[in-house]
Amino acid sequence: MKKALLFFGALVCAALVGILVRQEYFYHPEITLTEPLADLISNDLPGWDCEELELASSPEMRERTEDILNFEEAIYRRYTQGDRQISVYVAYWKPKQMPVRLVEAHTPDICWVRNGWQRMDAEEGVDLQAGQEELFPAEYRTYTHPKAGSDLTYVYYWHTVGESIYVNRVVGEWDRLDPIKTIFKYGLNQMQEQFFVRISSNMPFGDVFEADPGMHMLIQELADLxxxxxxEAIQAEMPQSST
Incomplete structure (x- = not known):
């Protein structure tokens, strides 16, 4: 029995080594981002003022944050219209730049909560549209922070891997089995390019992305991105008619 277990363990290790070697030297995922993010997401939306935001409050903290996130590039902007403020953060990782699980570790449920935010409400797989175009299901959250009193921050976020959406269903926790799950779920696809998109608002979203021309333009650009x-993914999810 012991020899059988050792043999099985050796086979598993050999398979993993084979996957890593192929992933490193023979697997070349497509890169779809050919222009800077700053050029693809408008900073001049009709009816909105735009402000470029820093990821951290000091150059030292910004450098440390960028080292931890290890993204290829990112944008962080705040759009203001009267009392409403909507912030957009988009980060991009080239193929083979970051494992899926490490990008997932910096979603608001984990990163924000560890930095003092309290999650008040959560809804998974929210259906949104850009015009008539279906989007990947969004994760919806509301958060509050001690410094904000009773004010809520409303958040949608997405983590895309190649042409699919990734969601960690162990909400708000670090899933210790995630490294194994991502190998079985994505195989080599976990080394495709990745995007993380977060949209936050100081007011409930309502139908702002459909009703407001500027926000409609923004969500369409994010959809295109x-x-x-x-x-083909939408077609695969459609029920097949029986004859």
């Missing part, structure tokens, strides 16, 4: 599933 990464939030709209490829047609």
């Amino acid at each position: 990464t939030l709209a599933p490829p047609p």
